[in-house]
Amino acid sequence: MTRRSNRQWEALRRARVRAREQDAAEIRPSPDTIGAATLSDPSTPEVVRRRLAATTCGWCGGAIAPKARGRIPKWCSAACRQRAWEQSRAAASGRPSVEVVERIVEIPGRHPHHGEWTPLLNELAKQLREGAMYDRDLHAIGEASVAVNNALAQRLTAPRR
Numbered sequence: 440m441t442r443r444s445n446r447q448w449e450a451l452r453r454a455r456v457r458a459r460e461q462d463a464a465e466i467r468p469s470p471d472t473i474g475a476a477t478l479s480d481p482s483t484p485e486v487v488r489r490r491l492a493a494t495t496c497g498w499c500g501g502a503i504a505p506k507a508r509g510r511i512p513k514w515c516s517a518a519c520r521q522r523a524w525e526q527s528r529a530a531a532s533g534r535p536s537v538e539v540v541e542r543i544v545e546i547p548g549r550h551p552h553h554g555e556w557t558p559l560l561n562e563l564a565k566q567l568r569e570g571a572m573y574d575r576d577l578h579a580i581g582e583a584s585v586a587v588n589n590a591l592a593q594r595l596t597a598p599r600r
Contacts, residue, residue, distance in 0.1 A: 459508075489511060490505045490511060493505050493511045493512065493513070496513075496514050496515035496516075496519050497513045497514055497519070497523060498514055498515075498519035498520075498522050498523045498526075499515065499519050501515040501516075501519070502515065503515050563580075567580070
């Protein structure tokens, strides 16, 4: 077996680089040839037509810039690939991929004002009568209602200013 000299290795490397550049030039269309005519033109190589057709993400519809070599991408990012995978898994299982849940969200921290106390206390009384409260909460509600009754009695018996 003969050994190759550094010059021979260098020549082989340059030839491989030239071949890669030539392949890339064939695949990479010039800016003036991109368009619908290029896709339908039979003289356009199949590789170029496939790469030009893959310009939008399969999930979000965003732009994809395909490289000159390698696999033709289907998604613009890893996040879109993940969402597409989740969607396909949900479709395969027969369940909807997104389940919409509607509910009323009450924001804590806002205190009732003026005329809002009476309806709230009436609602509390109604729920107590109907048994809508947990038994474990009844003791705390009883203590709070005693405190409210005491404060109300003090306020009603206090001299007016």
